[in-house]
Each structure stands twice: as structure tokens, then as C-alpha cells.
């Protein structure tokens with residue numbers, strides 16, 4: 001079982017202006033296409049409750065898992081499992097790859113658990129000045145650059161492996 005983080009960043013390093021600010025409002029069509037194709041290839045998408053609320057419905061063609069302590073959603077697996085336990089459980093059900101789709105709390109929880117193999121970061125040509133960062137706790141990780149791709153006229157996609 002492998003897990004990757006997939007996120008869109010502004011050129012000044014933010015994932016959102018605030019908790020209710022969805023990437024749908026500011027990311028490029030090329031990034032949206034990459035997100036759809038790569039997450040469908042993985043088969044499982046994992047969100048935190050705040051991020052799921054900005055989407056509002058399950059993403060079609062993928063098994064949707066949402067972290068929440070008290071919410072229930074139709075067509076979605078709601079969980080409170082430790083990341084490693086969730087991944088083992090999904091593997092038993094035949095899934096091979098999981099897309100960790102944010103937000104900050106969920107990216108941080110999976111990174112701290114040491115279960116993330118790869119980061120896909122799309123850098124979009126916008127600046128927020130301040131906002132939410134990819135992670136919300138101190139981390140000390142080293143990365144290996146796998147590839148840089150020009151996704152669209154103004155968007156680059158960077159793939160890193162976690163060492």
C-alpha cells in the first residue's frame with residue numbers, strides 16, 4: 001500500500017486563505033484535470049471534514065474517506081482511524097494506493113504518521129500573502145525531487161519522494 005499527498009499551492013506557499021476557501025475557486029483547469037486523473041488512478045481519496053464540507057459531495061469514481069469525530073455523510077466512509085490502521089484496512093479491501101487530499105490537519109497527520117511516500121504539489125500563479133499552510137505542525141523531513149512538469153501555461157507540478 002502506498003499513499004501520496006496531492007495539493008495545490010500558491011506561489012507564496014498557501015493552500016487556502018481560510019478554512020472555508022476551496023481550491024476549486026483558484027486552481028487552474030490543468031490542475032483540476034491532474035487531480036481528477038491521479039486520484040481516480042489511486043482509487044481512494046482521503047479528506048478532513050473541513051475540506052469535505054467545501055466539496056459537499058463524494059467524488060465520483062473513487063472510494064471517499066472523510067476524517068470526522070462526529071459527522072456522517074452519505075456515500076462516504078467516515079473514520080477516526082490512525083493513518084496506518086486505515087491504510088492496512090483499505091489494503092485488506094483490495095486498494096493499492098491512497099490519495100491524501102487535505103486539508104492541513106489531514107496532510108499533517110499522515111505526514112507525522114510516516115505513511116506518505118510521495119508529494120504532488122501544483123504551484124499556481126497566485127499570491128495570498130497569508131493563509132493556511134500545507135502542514136500545521138513542525139516537521140523535519142527530507143525530499144527527493146522526482147520530476148517537474150509544466151502542467152499549463154502558468155502552472156507547474158512538482159513530484160517529490162519522501163526520503
Ligand SMILES: NC(=O)c1ccc[n+]([C@@H]2O[C@H](COP(=O)([O-])OP(=O)(O)OC[C@H]3O[C@@H](n4cnc5c(N)ncnc54)[C@H](OP(=O)(O)O)[C@@H]3O)[C@@H](O)[C@H]2O)c1
Nearest residue numbers: 007008016019048049050051067068069102103104105106
Ligand atoms: N490547496 C489544496 O490543495 C487544498 C487541498 C485540501 C484542502 N484545502 C483547504 O484546507 C482547508 C481545510 O484544512 P483544515 O486543516 O482546516 O481541515 P481538514 O484537514 O480538511 O479537516 C480537519 C477536520 O478533520 C477531522 N479530523 C482531524 N483529525 C481527525 C482524527 N484524528 N480523527 C477524526 N477526525 C479528525 C476533524 O473534524 P471533526 O470536527 O468533524 O471531528 C477536523 O476538524 C480548506 O480551506 C480547504 O479548502 C486545500
